[in-house]
Amino acid sequence: MKRNGLVLLLSGVIVLLGLVSGVTAEEGVTDTEIHIGQWGPQTGPAAAWGSVARGTDAYFKMINERGGIHGRKLIHHMFDDAYNPAKTKAGVKELQEGVGIFAWVGGVGTAPGLAVRDYLMERGVPWVGPSAGSRHWIDPPYKYLFAVYPLYEIEAKTLCRYAVANMGKKKIAIIYQNDDYGKNGLMGAKEELARSGLELVAEVPVNLTDGDLKPHVMKLKKSEAEVVLLWTTVKHALMTVGISKAMRFTPQFMSTSTCSDFPLMMHISKGAWEGVIAASFGELPDSDYPLMRTYKQEAFDQYAAKDERWGVFYSAGIVWAEPLVEAIRRCGPDLTRERLVQELEGLRDFKGISGNISYYPFDPNDPGCRQGQREVFLVQCLAGGKAKQLTDWATIE
Amino acid sequence: MIDFIQMLINGVAVGSSYALLGIAMVIIYKTSEVPNFAQGEMALISTYVAYMLLEQYQFPSYMAFPLSLVFAVVLGCVLEFTVLRRAKAPSVLGMIIITIGLEMILMGLVSWKFGAEQKSMPFPISPYDSVMFGDFFVSTLEILTLVVALCAMIVLFLFFRYSRLGMAMKATQQNPVAARIMGIRTRRILMATWGISSLVGASAGLLISPVIMQPYMMWDPMLKGFAAAVMGGMTSLPGAVFGAYLLGIIENLFGGYISIEFKSVVAFVVIVLMLCIRPSGLFARHYVKKV
Numbered sequence: 001m002k003r004n005g006l007v008l009l010l011s012g013v014i015v016l017l018g019l020v021s022g023v024t025a026e027e028g029v030t031d032t033e034i035h036i037g038q039w040g041p042q043t044g045p046a047a048a049w050g051s052v053a054r055g056t057d058a059y060f061k062m063i064n065e066r067g068g069i070h071g072r073k074l075i076h077h078m079f080d081d082a083y084n085p086a087k088t089k090a091g092v093k094e095l096q097e098g099v100g101i102f103a104w105v106g107g108v109g110t111a112p113g114l115a116v117r118d119y120l121m122e123r124g125v126p127w128v129g130p131s132a133g134s135r136h137w138i139d140p141p142y143k144y145l146f147a148v149y150p151l152y153e154i155e156a157k158t159l160c161r162y163a164v165a166n167m168g169k170k171k172i173a174i175i176y177q178n179d180d181y182g183k184n185g186l187m188g189a190k191e192e193l194a195r196s197g198l199e200l201v202a203e204v205p206v207n208l209t210d211g212d213l214k215p216h217v218m219k220l221k222k223s224e225a226e227v228v229l230l231w232t233t234v235k236h237a238l239m240t241v242g243i244s245k246a247m248r249f250t251p252q253f254m255s256t257s258t259c260s261d262f263p264l265m266m267h268i269s270k271g272a273w274e275g276v277i278a279a280s281f282g283e284l285p286d287s288d289y290p291l292m293r294t295y296k297q298e299a300f301d302q303y304a305a306k307d308e309r310w311g312v313f314y315s316a317g318i319v320w321a322e323p324l325v326e327a328i329r330r331c332g333p334d335l336t337r338e339r340l341v342q343e344l345e346g347l348r349d350f351k352g353i354s355g356n357i358s359y360y361p362f363d364p365n366d367p368g369c370r371q372g373q374r375e376v377f378l379v380q381c382l383a384g385g386k387a388k389q390l391t392d393w394a395t396i397e
Numbered sequence: 398m399i400d401f402i403q404m405l406i407n408g409v410a411v412g413s414s415y416a417l418l419g420i421a422m423v424i425i426y427k428t429s430e431v432p433n434f435a436q437g438e439m440a441l442i443s444t445y446v447a448y449m450l451l452e453q454y455q456f457p458s459y460m461a462f463p464l465s466l467v468f469a470v471v472l473g474c475v476l477e478f479t480v481l482r483r484a485k486a487p488s489v490l491g492m493i494i495i496t497i498g499l500e501m502i503l504m505g506l507v508s509w510k511f512g513a514e515q516k517s518m519p520f521p522i523s524p525y526d527s528v529m530f531g532d533f534f535v536s537t538l539e540i541l542t543l544v545v546a547l548c549a550m551i552v553l554f555l556f557f558r559y560s561r562l563g564m565a566m567k568a569t570q571q572n573p574v575a576a577r578i579m580g581i582r583t584r585r586i587l588m589a590t591w592g593i594s595s596l597v598g599a600s601a602g603l604l605i606s607p608v609i610m611q612p613y614m615m616w617d618p619m620l621k622g623f624a625a626a627v628m629g630g631m632t633s634l635p636g637a638v639f640g641a642y643l644l645g646i647i648e649n650l651f652g653g654y655i656s657i658e659f660k661s662v663v664a665f666v667v668i669v670l671m672l673c674i675r676p677s678g679l680f681a682r683h684y685v686k687k688v
Contacts, residue, residue, distance in 0.1 A: 047513030211617030215652030246527040246536040
């Protein structure tokens with residue numbers, strides 16, 4: 001009887017301890033580790049953006065080399081979703097429920113991100129810096145979702161305003177990916193042109209699987225557009241510019257920031273990308289900005305693979321992770337998701353290698369409370385893949 | 398009218414690469430009755446071999462391209478010998494699944510070895526140069542593709558008609574047992590078929606690569622080539638070529654006049670319609686089921 005009582009007591013203590021530890025321990029955080037997840041296309045049609053996740057990885061390794069954050073190392077779990085939303089969802093669920101991820105960072109693509117947004121938000125898992133400038137991240141705002149990438153519509157508005165006001169162009173057309181990514185750009189362009197009493201002269205959708213863009217370019221040519229906005233994957237942007245050149249159709253091409261890696265674009269387009277104007281959300285990789293040089297030396301030079309290139313997409317992986325790292329740092333040793341959200345909401349004009357980042361306390365009626373960066377600047381591709389800065393950081397609401 | 402004619406020209410231009418892949422699929426189907434879904438990726442790996450020879454080993458293009466075509470022949474033979482021939486009691490469905498598996502393995506191999514990022518194939522002809530005929534344009538690369546496709550068709554026609562190997566291939570297709578009795582080594586014939594098919598496919602890959610070069614690049618052309626082959630009844634070389642050009646033209650006219658958003662599904666609609674209405678192809682007088 002006495003022995004039974006002892007067993008009962010011990011069992012009770014064990015159950016109680018289990019409950020207590022369950023209450024205090026945060027998923028994905030131990031005394032020595034913080035588990036961060038990320039997806040990105042290492043294969044498939046959007047593989048050119050695969051270096052985003054690799055950039056984040058090198059950044060985390062640099063932080064770990066410096067001792068981590070309050071004694072904890074950042075454990076980076078990245079997987080290849082091939083830009084396929086079904087794979088994104090499967091991979092995120094597997095890691096979240098198998099490993100236990102504290103927070104997610106980056107994540108390339110609007111469609112892949114949309115596939116997991118509700119899943120993460122319902123579980124209260126923070127997600128910082130989706131690698132896509134979609135309005136879906138902030139409208140309506142979600143308590144645990146913090147956007148960094150300036151909205152595609154802001155990029156489209158900035159490009160259109162520059163084309164009309166600085167270049168005096170009136171006939172503007174767009175070729176856009178037939179999904180939310182492309183449609184966000186389309187919406188921004190329409191809104192901005194309407195301000196000047198103009199309309200797009202052609203709106204040409206392109207599907208991700210399209211292999212022949214000649215009919216698309218014919219429509220653009222027929223519209224006699226002076227400026228063509230490119231809101232597609234790298235592959236389709238290159239095909240559009242190349243086919244236009246072959247058709248002797250030579251408008252001013254303007255591109256979203258997703259195609260702003262000029263050395264890469266010049267190389268794979270065999271020089272056809274020269275003259276293209278693009279929006280940029282971060283300091284240029286070869287700029288003299290001190291923090292950029294630090295990342296180049298301490299993250300890229302130390303941890304990048306042999307054939308990796310220090311380009312816009314690679315450094316973008318650092319851009320998305322900077323506010324997350326800063327907020328984890330500000331949390332101190334007591335790291336919980338609620339505390340992380342609190343610290344992210346406290347960021348004001350935080351400056352890393354992107355434009356200034358500010359968040360505000362959660363307000364379900366204010367999408368702006370979760371849009372960290374609102375600034376872009378414009379650059380033009382020169383011979384050899386060099387970039388000429390055309391404007392300063394600017395915000396268009 | 399100018400637009401219409403330009404669309405026809407564009408359709409013929411894009412149809413050439415479909416034609417090469419369609420021919421490649423038909424060659425294998427003719428002898429083994431297996432649609433080879435690894436066709437695109439066999440071409441992909443041969444194209445990347447050319448890229449490797451040019452970029453890493455600094456071979457001149459007049460050596461790199463022929464060597465990659467030789468590689469393509471060897472690859473086709475090796476795959477037939479080491480994988481397909483080993484299939485035990487193979488059903489058509491089983492063989493199709495094997496080719497789909499091969500397709501995935503080959504694409505994974507290319508991604509692993511060369512990376513998934515887009516590459517720039519050093520090609521003697523710029524894909525962005527064009528020739529103008531009055532108001533109409535054709536890119537020089539597309540003219541080259543057209544010439545290669547027509548040459549391939551003529552050479553293959555002569556090969557199947559007049560060469561001993563070609564006749565043996567036809568005999569193997571028509572009656573494998575009788576062919577064996579007549580002394581034809583049908584297994585070797587099958588291996589040669591894969592080699593030739595791989596060669597034709599690789600030439601398509603090399604001609605597509607100056608425009609777009611990444612591990613995913615052959616998927617769309619392969620499906621279009623398959624649709625073209627289906628239009629031709631899967632066993633007719635001229636049928637596949639005609640189907641390819643027709644498909645290119647239909648796609649362009651559909652994109653130009655009906656809906657550009659649904660242009661990419663036209664090929665699948667064609668496959669479904671053909672299989673429902675004329676499974677033996679456009680040129681067949683009647684449908685023959687082998688028993």
